[in-house]
Amino acid sequence: MKTNVTTLLRDFPKVRRAALAGEEVIVHTRDGDLRITAVPRTGESILGSLKDEITFADDDLDQPDGKPTDWKPSL
Numbered sequence: 001m002k003t004n005v006t007t008l009l010r011d012f013p014k015v016r017r018a019a020l021a022g023e024e025v026i027v028h029t030r031d032g033d034l035r036i037t038a039v040p041r042t043g044e045s046i047l048g049s050l051k052d053e054i055t056f057a058d059d060d061l062d063q064p065d066g067k068p069t070d071w072k073p074s075l
Helices: 005-010 012-020
Strands: 002-004 025-028 033-036
Touching: 002 005, 005 012, 005 025, 012 025
Parallel strands: 002 025
Antiparallel strands: 025 033
């Protein structure tokens, strides 16, 4: 992607998305061209310092807690 400083400032979210998608962004300035690229992610856990503190459970919270025969609708 090629852009200038004015467009960079006006449409920064668009330029940011392009750089994060792996595209190389060239910004033309009076003093020279600048290249914006994203640094690859390290693959670290999103839990950070709580990595050993959080335990995972396989809870089916979106499932009904009773049998289908327990539910008897009436008007």
